[in-house]
Amino acid sequence: MGAGIAQVAAAAGHPVKLLDNRPGAAEKAVEGIRAQFAKLAEKGKISAEAAQAAGARLIPVEQLADLADAGLITEAIVENLEAKQKLYADLEAIVGPDCIFGTNTSSISVTAIGAALKRPERLAGLHFFNPAPLMALVEIVSGLATDQAIADTLFATAAAWGKTPVHAKSTPGFIVNRVARPYYAEALRLAQEGAADYATIDAVMREAGGFRMGPFELMDMIGHDVNFAVTNSVWRAFYNDQRFLPSLIQQELVDAGFYGKKSGRGFYDYREGAVRPTPRIEAAQAPVGKITVYGESGAAEALAERLETCSLSFSRAPANDGRIAEIGRAVLAVTDGRSATQRAFETGVANLVLIDLARDYTTAGWLAVAVAEQCEPEAAQAAIGLLQAAGFTVCRLADIPGLAVMRTVAMLANEAADAVNQGVCSATAADSAMRLGVNYPQGPLAWADQVGLPTIRTVLANLGASYGEDRYRISPLIQRQFFAGKKIHD
Structure with a gap:
C-alpha cells in the first residue's frame, strides 16, 4: 500500500521520499515502482520521458530526520494505534509547522491517533484502497480535532492525483468498511440457515445482483483473518450492535486457519487438484398453464x-x-x-x-x-x-425471509442511510464510496431510490418481524424520507 501511494504521488509530479523500518525495503520499493512506470510506458499509457521523470522523483531515505522538509507525510504502517501515535508524535518534533499528516488507517480512529499529538488539527485520514494506483476512491477522514482546511487540502490533493475523494467523519469503519458489513453478514446468515450452498449464493449475487464478486469468494480473496478482524473491530466499536454481529461460520474458518486463497482453503478449496463447486440450478421445467x-x-x-x-x-x-x-x-x-x-x-x-x-x-x-x-x-x-x-x-433457495439480493440491498441501503443520518458522510459520498471502493454495481442509496423506499422499508420491517432482532431496525433517514414521500437523494 505504501508503494502504491508513493507511485500515485510521484506520477502526479511530487518528489516522494520513502522510509521503511526494514533495511533495504525502501530501496526495493523504489525499484519496484520504477519498474511499474516502465511497464506503463511499454504499454503506451505514459511516455518514456514521463516514466523516467516519475521514477526520478522517488527517493529512498533511512531515518525520520530525512523527512524534515516534507509537506505531507502519509503512513501505511501496521494497524496499531500505539504505533501510529508514536510515529506521528516523533514526526512532530522533526517536521515544519505546515506539514500535514495523512494516516492511511482503514479502521483506527483518526481522533484517537491525533490525541497523542501536540497539534492534532494537522492530522486527517487519507485512506486509499488497494491497489492504490488503480482504485479511484480515497476517504478523507476528519477526526474530532482535524482542521477543516486540512481535510479540504487533502481532498483537493487526492482529486489532483486523479482520485475521487469523499469526506467522512472518524467513526468505526469510516464509510466503506462500515457500509459493506451487510454484504458479508447477510450472506453468512443465509448460509447458516441453509438457504443454499456458497457457490449458489455467490452466483445469485453476481448474476442477478450484478455484484462483481459473490460474498464468499470475496471474503476468501480478502482473507478471513482480515475480514473477520474488521467485522469484530466495527462490532466492538459500536458497543456490540447486533447489526454488525460477527458470524460463527467465519469464526470457525479463522480458528481452523482457513483464511481463503492465501492459505489454500476458505469457503472454497484452492489447493492443487481441488474441484470448484458449481451452483445448483433448477432442472428444466415446462411452463404449463395460462x-x-x-x-x-x-x-x-x-x-x-x-x-x-x-x-x-x-x-x-x-x-x-x-x-x-x-x-x-x-x-x-x-x-x-x-x-x-x-x-x-x-x-x-x-x-x-x-x-x-x-x-x-x-x-x-x-x-x-x-x-x-x-x-x-x-x-x-x-x-x-x-x-x-x-x-x-x-x-x-430455501424459504428464507427476503431471499438473497433483496435482503442484502435493503441492509446495505439501511447502513448507508444510517451513516448519512449520523453525519458520517453525505448520501452522494456514500454511494460514490461503495461504487469506487468495493465496485458495487450501484450506490446503495441510489439503488434504494430505484427499488423504492416503500419497498426497502417494508422488506426491513418484515425481516425485523421475522427474526425479532434489532439487527433489522430501520434507519431514521429512511423512515423520514418515506413519510415525506421523498427519495434519499431528493
Whole structure:
C-alpha cells in the first residue's frame, strides 16, 4: 500500500521520499515502482520521458530526520494505534509547522491517533484502497480535532492525483468498511440457515445482483483473518450492535486457519487438484398453464418483455396484491421480506412462489426463487418453467425471509442511510464510496431510490418481524424520507 501511494504521488509530479523500518525495503520499493512506470510506458499509457521523470522523483531515505522538509507525510504502517501515535508524535518534533499528516488507517480512529499529538488539527485520514494506483476512491477522514482546511487540502490533493475523494467523519469503519458489513453478514446468515450452498449464493449475487464478486469468494480473496478482524473491530466499536454481529461460520474458518486463497482453503478449496463447486440450478421445467402478467412494476414489465421475446403468449391484468404473474395455479411475486410460507398463509395464496430482486430484470441471466411450503409441486414447477422460458437460470433457495439480493440491498441501503443520518458522510459520498471502493454495481442509496423506499422499508420491517432482532431496525433517514414521500437523494 505504501508503494502504491508513493507511485500515485510521484506520477502526479511530487518528489516522494520513502522510509521503511526494514533495511533495504525502501530501496526495493523504489525499484519496484520504477519498474511499474516502465511497464506503463511499454504499454503506451505514459511516455518514456514521463516514466523516467516519475521514477526520478522517488527517493529512498533511512531515518525520520530525512523527512524534515516534507509537506505531507502519509503512513501505511501496521494497524496499531500505539504505533501510529508514536510515529506521528516523533514526526512532530522533526517536521515544519505546515506539514500535514495523512494516516492511511482503514479502521483506527483518526481522533484517537491525533490525541497523542501536540497539534492534532494537522492530522486527517487519507485512506486509499488497494491497489492504490488503480482504485479511484480515497476517504478523507476528519477526526474530532482535524482542521477543516486540512481535510479540504487533502481532498483537493487526492482529486489532483486523479482520485475521487469523499469526506467522512472518524467513526468505526469510516464509510466503506462500515457500509459493506451487510454484504458479508447477510450472506453468512443465509448460509447458516441453509438457504443454499456458497457457490449458489455467490452466483445469485453476481448474476442477478450484478455484484462483481459473490460474498464468499470475496471474503476468501480478502482473507478471513482480515475480514473477520474488521467485522469484530466495527462490532466492538459500536458497543456490540447486533447489526454488525460477527458470524460463527467465519469464526470457525479463522480458528481452523482457513483464511481463503492465501492459505489454500476458505469457503472454497484452492489447493492443487481441488474441484470448484458449481451452483445448483433448477432442472428444466415446462411452463404449463395460462399466463397472466399483473401490473406495471419493473419486474412485471421486464417479464412481459422477455415473454414477448421468446414468443410465449400471455395476457395482462391490473395490479393485484403484489403479484406480478400467474401461470396455471401458481402465483409469482417479488419478495417483500417475508418468507413465502408466511406470505402464503397471510394472503391465502397457497401456490406462492417468490422471486428475488435483480439488478435489472430485463437483462439478468439468473434469478433466485423461494417456494411456500403450502405450494403444490406442480404449481412450483410451472412457475419455475415460466421463468426459465423467459430466459432466467433459476436457483431455488430455501424459504428464507427476503431471499438473497433483496435482503442484502435493503441492509446495505439501511447502513448507508444510517451513516448519512449520523453525519458520517453525505448520501452522494456514500454511494460514490461503495461504487469506487468495493465496485458495487450501484450506490446503495441510489439503488434504494430505484427499488423504492416503500419497498426497502417494508422488506426491513418484515425481516425485523421475522427474526425479532434489532439487527433489522430501520434507519431514521429512511423512515423520514418515506413519510415525506421523498427519495434519499431528493
